[in-house]
Amino acid sequence: MGALILALNAGSSSLKYGAFTIDGNRCEAVAGGTVAGADHAEGFDAIAARLDGATPDAIGHRIVHGGPDLFDPVVVDADVTSRLEAACAFAPLHGPAALSLIGAARRRFPDIPQVACFDTGFHRDLPPVAAVLPVPARLRAEGIRRYGFHGLSCRSIVRQLGDDLPERLVIAHLGSGASVTAVRAGRSVDTSMGLTPSGGVVMATRSGDIDPGVLLFLLRERGMTAATLEELVDKKSGLLGVSDRSGDMRTLREAREAAPEARLAIDIFCRSVAKQIAAMIVSLGGIDMLVFSGGIGEHDAATRDAICADLAWAGVPRAGEAGAVGVRVCAPDEEEQIARETAALVGHGATVRADA
Template sequence: MSNTPSEFVALALNSGSSSLKFGLYRVGASGTDALFTGVAESIGEPGGQFQVRDSQGNVLTHDTAPIPNQRDAVIRIGNFFEEAQTPAPAAIGHRVVHGGPKLRQHCLIDENVSRQLEAAAAFAPLHTPAALSVIRFAQEHFPRLPQVACFDTTFHAGMPDVARVLPVPRELQVLGIQRYGFHGLSCESIVHQLGDDVPSRLIIAHLGNGASVTAVKDGKSIDTSMGLTPSGGVIMGTRSGDLDPGVLVYLMRELAFDAVKLEHMIDHRSGLMGISATSSDMRRLHDASSENPDARLAIDMFCYSVRKQIAAMIAVLGGIDLIVFTGGIGENDGAVRGSICAGLSWAGVSLDSAPNVRVKVLASQEDEQIARHTRTVSLAG
């Protein structure tokens, strides 16, 4: 099959710390069609899984053998496509959470971009090292294919200074200490799905293990809850969200916390996990909430945190026309959505049959968005 502008096949790779989602998409001016989608899970752990589905959602492969590392996951993806004789991709797109201050637009990956990505890894240590590994292994396994970096920060790159600039000394600002915002590919996919129905004042609540709230004015991000890193903003699964900076100073001064210990606490031991001391999984917290007051408190604090952030974004937008919930919790947890919206009735938000402000649930389509950007960047380059 030829890869012309009207028949462009892109492989999207979306890496996590121990997982790798992928999809093969046919992208054209008229739309994006999924040919195959899949995931390699529990990479480096005993219970590895590799699964591929066709365009109808039928499972084609479900392998439970261990997946030692990201390289092995990339090799399995390549082997599947070769054995299944799928259309050959023209390029590979990678989700990159943070490109740092110098990489703000989706771009082809060359040696210079790779160096800048490595330099920016400190901004997102939970995410970027895994993405860099996948990029390197994809370059090894598919040496002739262009590789495209698709950044979660790009959607927010045009935020006004009043939202972007952080209140720190100027000499730190020039080093790239600013609000970047994340979940940008997810937000872009929501705007894409809404199409001509994008309202003037839109709030996107991406709620999953990572969570953020974004204010979108006329299709463009003007403020968002995450800041310099994906650790800030609302309460998350294991991440604290916004904290009084004095908490960190206190822990350093009185309990001798160093950067490594602080980072581990903020990113791995806080949020729903820290509050409940039980789980970071909202489903398990619901199951435990009737008998475990800490689990109930974790759910209530999460909803309170998101509700408060949505209210702030309503102020930023000067009102609200539509709220879209997306992400694993946002799409699937009606109780959480109901709790969040119940506290926003003053703004006209309601889940009843005739709300003043519309509330929608839309699936995040990050991988499709990666494929679209991969086509655009590859054809332009």
């Protein structure tokens, strides 16, 4: 029957999960879903109940940021927990939720391995031209660098492409959080998010990249604190900030005819993504395939079409057109990726390569 691996994917307000039986390279889903509207302890209890009394052989957790020295999957012990707590400074929206979930899982299943799988892992070996941020060496020595995120999603897509994986691939993961990644021969060589998941393209409520002078102005002239700036950049900006209505693309699409601000927010988002894809084309020296993933990327054809229209110069076709670049829509399966990496680490699955 293989090992039973439970994969947990904690967001700031919801919890996705998948249970898989894994035997070597064979991976079969046996349960999955989303738990929303509950704290993570309650959510985990609901998930455990759906396993019909079965005890997992291991539990894998998606960890957004492991700090400067945690990239590869690792069994969570006291030392790892301490380092994850320190890494919350890099991802305050996601780190505490993940730690809360690990604690709930440990209390329910104290004798089975808990494995941390990192979104930053796929980008660990970015070349210096992409990884190094233009700040003094003393700050870089403290771990300030480009980390990149959505790595479990990217690995899942690379795995799913299999023999169709091109030499030069760009992945546009577009959801409430969004990023664009350049992949050469299965390895990340550049990506839009930086030190934290707040950087890069415009997102639902996150500003993405913004002139640092704006933040300095708000500190100096408006008396904002670090906490109020964090609230502004992560929760009140992006699509929500421009539209003054919603960070949900579906809501903005419904309102766009009557609300110019909604139309503008959509246009800014699409142009932001297209510009980052263009940047990744530079990093790759060209593009063979563009993959859209994430909730917006998978389900919003109008957004995909607008982005592709901006990239016609690079041979990227719109829907129904022919072009030099392949365009695909691919649903990432982060939970299966977590399960595979967890099984490989604890000895229940085939080895998962760093670029697979």
